[in-house]
Amino acid sequence: MYKKEISLTINNESYVREVAVNRTLLEFLREDLGLTGAKEGCNEGECGACTVLVDGKPVNSCLMLAVEADGSTILTIEGLADGDKLHPLQQAFIDEGAVQCGFCTPGMIMTGKAIIDEYGNPSEQEIRKLMEGNLCRCTGYTRVIKTVKKTADSMVENSDKK
Amino acid sequence: MDNYNVIGKPELRKDSRDKVTGATQYCCDITLTGMLHGAVYRSKVPHGKIQSVDVSGAWEVEGVRAVVTGKDVPYRIGRSIQDQTFLAIDKVRYQGEPIVLVAADTLEQAYEAVRKVKVDIEQLPAVNDVLEAVEENSPLVHEKLEEYPHIPTVRPVNGTNIYDHFTLRKGDVEKGFAEADVIVENEYECAILHHAAIENHMATAKVDASGKITVWSPAQSPFYIRGELSRALGIPENKIRIIVPPIGGGFGGKLEPRAEQLAIALAMHTKGRPVKVMFSREEDFLAGTVRAGVHFKMKTGAKKDGTIVAFESTNYWDSGAYSTISPTVTLKANVILAGPYEVKNIKTDGYCVATNKQLGTAQRGFGVAEASYAHEQQMDALAKALGMDPLEIRMKNIMVDGSKASTGETLFSVGVKECLQEAADGIGWKDHPISWITKEGKIRGRGLGTFMKFTGTPSYTSVTIKFNFDGTAIVSYSTTELGQGVGIVIPQIVSEELGIPLENISTVQVDTENTPLDKTTTSSRATFHLGNAAIKASADVKRQICKWVAFKWNTEENLVKFEKGGILVEVDAEGTPTGRTARMDQLDENSLIRNGEPILGYGSYETTNIWHKPDLETYQTERLTAMWFFGANAAEVEIDPDTGKTKVIKVVAAHDIGKALNPLGCLQQVEGGVVMGIGNTLLEEFIHRDGYLMNGNMVDFKIPTSMDTDVEIEMRLVESSPHPEGPYGAKGIGEPAMCATQSAVASAVEHALGVPVTHVPIKPETILEACRKRMEESK
Structure with a gap:
């Protein structure tokens, strides 16, 4: 397969790699770089388990080619915490009991972060709509949605205080 | 009135931090040295006779290391009836049934080789409807159902599509209806549906030169799968090791061996190199359960x-x-x-x-x-x-x-x-x-x-507790963590029983070689069965600790009592406290157990005795x-x-x-x-x-x-x-x-x-x- 060199920033680190042009971003992250936090659930953009942020936007990395990500800045679940300090959303997923088997969790959290970044403090109904592309079979979504809402509320509150 | 320290409290699960940071290694995340990638040629038709299988094209693809057909692995599995072979041999019975396996250096090569496989199938009429399937003139899915070995409680009906006819008779139903003032008769049906856990089926297998098989699999019930494989392959149970990483959802769908036998079949032909077989979502729907x-x-x-x-x-x-x-x-x-x-x-x-x-x-x-x-x-x-x-x-x-x-x-x-x-x-x-x-x-x-x-x-399970000199405990059991939270409730029980803090208790990855026997992770049984075993294992730990503390205190073993909340109390022959006490979480500070006899508690629970x-x-x-x-x-x-x-x-x-x-x-x-x-x-x-x-x-x-x-x-x-x-x-x-x-x-x-x-x-x-x-x- 024809290969192409790409350079990109992932979790604040720069990478220059030669990659087959048919390789998906998900395969590139998981198999070439060993960043296995994003998961393959359906490989057709339906389940959202592979969600990562590309230039701040949530993307089903199973549907994007690695070469399309050339020059972009990518954030995966592995890069979300600040050292030992978890992102508020990660902490909230733990504290609110929004994690069960956890297979969908990295994708859920990345989508949740993108929602908070983009919309600030959307309503619970808006969060439901925006997270429709992340499937979960364990939690029934109740705690996931509440956790994103609660985190958005507290992040807005904290930024107001500053 | 309850007076528990940890039981009944909404404790947070212990595995969340790894799960929210992407650090949890599920089965699909594990890569082994020399690992090959497996792919499966599956039947495109739901019912047919296999006329020929030509794998010559597959061997021509670069990077292909093994190609396996049904005749290479004629092993039978089936919990109730041994009606299934690892791969279809003479006949296919469902769309998606595996026929040929390929292992190659890369997944892409394996898929390419699968595309080169040629299988000629003479299609037969498919049995599509359950009510038609039981009619006398229905085509048969299995021609000789009665010839398969089966467990005695299952009764296949010869010459039909009936795997089993279950009967229950209580009282006299004719008499009952005769007494009724009103009778309602209706028919209802439920569709076939899929468990649709977000993690698909998969397995990685390795066969050592000695013939020992190791499998990494998100199997709900690894000992059940081990038993099936042991019988099928004629290999003793200690030569089959199943390691179960955290599971990405089960709901019953990860009970049956699905990818395990395929990965093993390939690994038996790769001279020691491990083989990973991952189902795509489509394969999971077709050939999961x-x-x-x-x-x-x-x-x-x-x-x-x-x-x-x-x-x-x-x-x-x-x-x-x-x-x-x-x-x-x-x-x-x-x-x-x-x-x-x-x-x-x-x-x-x-x-x-x-x-x-x-x-x-x-x-x-x-x-x-x-x-x-x-x-x-x-x-x-x-x-x-x-x-x-x-x-x-x-x-x-x-x-x-x-x-x-x-x-x-x-x-x-x-x-x-x-x-x-x-x-x-x-x-x-x-x-x-x-x-x-x-x-x-x-x-x-x-x-x-x-x-x-x-x-x-009847059912059975067991727990071991390794009690460390520093007062921490490692709890082992083989009920798998599917997301249901067994990994928090069992530590809660041990914490309650031993009187040590919950954070001092850790659990072990399920592994049939290292964690103790357990029947299955099904039937909503974990808390009840495993919980009882954990209480008994804790009692065993307490008994051993009391023995050593008695030795250190230079007194009799039966004069050291374990009190609720993790306090050891010395009593005299009359049972009156002498005033000497020790806390479970301070045993080490007080030099009471270090360098003593290693403490390993064991508890089992089984229900054969209550079952009729x-x-x-x-x-x-x-x-x-x-x-x-x-x-x-x-x-x-x-x-x-x-x-x-x-x-x-x-x-x-x-x-x-x-x-x-x-x-x-x-x-x-x-x-x-x-x-x-x-x-x-x-x-x-x-x-x-x-x-x-x-x-x-x-x-x-x-x-x-x-x-x-x-x-x-x-x-x-x-x-x-x-x-x-x-x-x-x-x-x-x-x-x-x-x-x-x-x-x-x-x-x-x-x-x-x-x-x-x-x-x-x-x-x-x-x-x-x-x-x-x-x-x-x-x-």
Whole structure:
């Protein structure tokens, strides 16, 4: 397969790699770089388990080619915490009991972060709509949605205080 | 009154930090040195004779290291009936059945090689419909079903597609119907559906030069799979090691060996190199396992006052191309098919049937959710026939302590009446009609659902506790973590029993070589069985600690007592405290155990001793199970008569939990279970045409999303009937969580529309048709 060199920033680190042009971003992250936090659930953009942020936007990395990500800045679940300090959303997923088997969790959290970044403090109904592309079979979504809402509320509150 | 430190507290699970940071290594995340990638050539047709298999093209692809066909691995598996080979040899029986395996350096090469495989199949007529499958002239899925070895409790019917015919006979059903003032007869069916865990099936296998097999697999029940493989391959159990990383959802779907035998078949031909076989989502739908479809014929007779006097059912379970554990699903559903109502005369005939479709297996409840839907529709039909309130007729017949089950046994620890009352109260049953039209022109309905289920018995499990000199403990067991939270509730029990902080307790990855024997992770059994074993293992640890502290204190072993909260107290011969004490979390500081005899606690729990073998013809017994589960749901739905769409407004879920050891974990199970139950009722359905699966992908097979689940869920954990044999009185919750949701939602739809729900999932077109009829009738 024809290969192409790409350079990109992932979790604040720069990478220059030669990659087959048919390789998906998900395969590139998981198999070439060993960043296995994003998961393959359906490989057709339906389940959202592979969600990562590309230039701040949530993307089903199973549907994007690695070469399309050339020059972009990518954030995966592995890069979300600040050292030992978890992102508020990660902490909230733990504290609110929004994690069960956890297979969908990295994708859920990345989508949740993108929602908070983009919309600030959307309503619970808006969060439901925006997270429709992340499937979960364990939690029934109740705690996931509440956790994103609660985190958005507290992040807005904290930024107001500053 | 409870006086626990850790039990009954909503403790947070221990594995969350790894899960929210992407650090958890699921099976798919594990890469081994020298690992090859496997791919599978699968049957494109549902039924046919294999005429030829040509793999020469596959060998020509660069990077191919092994190609395996059915004749290379002619090993038989099957828990009930050994009807399945690792790969199809002479015949294919379902679309997606594996025929050829390839291992290559890269997955791309493996897929390329699979594309080069040529298999010539003479297609046979597919057995697509379960009712046609039992007709005399039906084509046969298995020509000689009776020739396969099978367990003695399963009774295949020669020359038919019937894997098993289950029978239950209680009382005299003819006499019962003769006494009835009203008889309702209906038929109901449930579609085939998929567990759809977000993690697909997969396995990585390695075969050492000595022949020892190691498998990494998200297997729910690794010892069960080990047993199957050991028998199939003729390899002793200590030469098969199954390592189970955290599992990305199971729900029964990860019970059967699916990818394990394929990875092993390849690894037997790769000279020691490990082989990873990952199912794509499409493969998972086709060749994972499914919840069987079912067709119920139900007949219920009652007196004018609502007392049910007889119940009869014949039912047909569309269990697919191989039998797996399906006969047990048929059995479990038939035992409780009259519902948690005391009925003197019962006759059921359950047929577990072969078709050329996906393989039926257990799904969260072993047929009980389906059975609950059917028996609750019957209760609504009876209520209507008698002009009674649906709650009243249920209450009239509901089981209580001392009631006789369908098996003839006398029940104890029965909290279903309280649950039904709680569910009814929660939905405001008394205050509203069962159906009304909103100002916006939508139709609202309320419904009730109850269930009862038993846990598989006899059963066994075991726990070991390694107690370290620094006062921390490592707890080992082989119940797998599927997301249900066994990894927090067992440490809670050990913390409570040993009086050491929860954070000092860790658990071990399940591994058949290193963690102790356990039957299975199914049947909502973990807290009850493993919890009891953990209490015994803790007692063993305490005994050993007391012995060493006695040695250090220079006193007799029986003069050191372990007190609640983790205090060791020395007493004199009269039993009076001497004043010398030690705390469990300070043993090391006080030099009481370090460099002493290593402490390893062991506890086991098994239920053979309480189990009475049922009579195979009547299924009557003194005691069938270690534990019965009960619960009730109430639901309110809103139907849009213009679109036929049903929205669930509220579900009240009341569960006879005995004692909630971790209420947070219980609530998580129920929230997820209710939503899964809603999906089962309104969305999920495999659509087959002539044995071909038409919607085997995540776009067309719909499971609930966050948009489908904006439902008010009110949960009530009923603790009025603790189980006398359960740890702290606890019963299970995993399957119960969803067993009555389908029935309650279907009941609500029935009440809204005024017509019985005869098929789940309930499709918008069915609802539109019912609305149209109702409009015509009202004209």
